[in-house]
Amino acid sequence: MTKPFDSSHLPDVFRGSEARxxxxxxxxxxxxSSVRRLFQDVYTRADVEVTHELRCRGAALLAPPEAVLTGRSAATVQGVELARPLDPVEMVVPEKYRFGPIDGIKIRRTEIKPEESGPWNGIRIARRTRIALDLLLRLSPRKSGWVRRLRTGVPDLDQFMRAQKLHDLHxxxxxxxxxxxxxxxxxHALRLSDPRAESPPESDVRVVLAAAGIAATPQFEVISRTGHFVARLDLGDEEYKVAxxxxxxxxxxxxxxxxxRKRRRRAEAEGWRFVIVTAEDLATDFQGIVEAVWRARRGAVSPLTVPRPGQEGVRMARV
Structure with missing residues (x-):
């Protein structure tokens, strides 16, 4: 009977050709079955959890030293988990270098200055201001319209800015x-960004509204007529008192x-109207969200929730 191969002596990520x-x-x-392939000629032991950071280190074994880890990958390595474990590893290389294509690694050839990155695992990793830029430059204009790209890029930038304590002046x-x-x-995405946003869906809603000419402030605090704190809103349209x-x-x-319900009733007592957005709304009916906010601005419906045409008492009534 053949003894099972013991892979414990192998590193957690390695080049197959070099190990042989x-x-x-x-x-x-x-x-x-004792090892798992990450990229061509790059492996990990089967007992090792595959994280995005592990795959970034694996990709670094293939990349030239001039390659720079950036975008969602660099953000995730730095603790802002924007990339899922199996998402493509994002790198840029200076325009004069050739690298790739490689399955599982997204490579862009573009200008990057030496001071915009530092050493990391045999290659380089972008500094935080360059990561912020590449979170947006990574979005291909050929694949979708500008609003769709902003709906992807602004939430990423908001979360990264919030975690890294960055603002637009940086x-x-x-x-x-x-x-x-x-x-x-x-x-344009930078002008829309706001590190006060507490979740990507909140940022996405804000982009949808901005595209329709509606400005809303993240984490808006409602103060009573007597100067006391009433409630904090995901997004507040202060001029029209629409939450x-x-x-x-x-x-x-x-x-x-x-x-x-209690929090919203307190805000309602101060004259605020509410539009409640669900994940389904955001995924399939962003025009309906905009219409609901315009209706609430006109004060044409009862407070707390704003049902859409044909949806009275259904999704938008959930609180």
Whole structure:
């Protein structure tokens, strides 16, 4: 009976060709169940959890030293988890270098200055202001319209800015004075960004509204006529006293629903009207969200929730 291959002596990520040359593993063992392939010629042990950070280190084994880890990948390595484990590893290389294509690694050839990155695992990793820029330059203009790209890029930028305690004054120097492909859209996204946003869906709703000419402030605090704190809103349209709130799955517990109802009633007593947005609304009916907010601005419906035409008492009535 053949003894099972013990892979414990192998690193958690390694080049298959180099491990074979060193006599640590054979070609048949590389095809076995003791190891898992991450990229062509890059493997991990089967007992190791595959995270995005692990895959970034694996990609670094293939990349030239001039390659720079950036975008969602660099953000995730730095603790802002924007990339899922199996998302493509994002890198840029200076225009004069050739690297790729490689399945599982997204490579852009673009200008990047030496001071915009530092050393990391044999390659380089972008500094935080460059990561912020690449979160937006990574979006291909050929694949979708500008609103769709903003709906992807602004939530990423909001979360990264919030975690890294950045604001637009930190980033203006990175976003202006450049001619990178996609820079105009990136600047527009920067103007829309706001690190006060507490979740990507809240940022997404804000972009949808901004595209329709509706400005809303994240985490807006309602203060009573007597100067006391009343409630904090996901998004507040102060001029028209319209609150726009995203109800995700965490709002579905009886306790959270009761809390939301009391909080919204207090704001309603101060003259605020509510539009409640669900995940389904955001995914399939962004025009309906805009219409509901315009109706609430006109004061044409009762407070607390704004049902859509043909949807009275259904989705939008959930609180």
């Amino acid at each position: 040359k060193a006599g640590l593993i054979t070609a048949s063992q590389l095809r076995g 980033l203006n120097g990175e976003f202006y004075g450049r001619r990178n492909r996609g820079i105009r859209l990136a600047r 726009i709130e995203y109800d995700g799955r965490w709002h579905n517990t009886p306790e959270q629903r009761a809390h939301d």
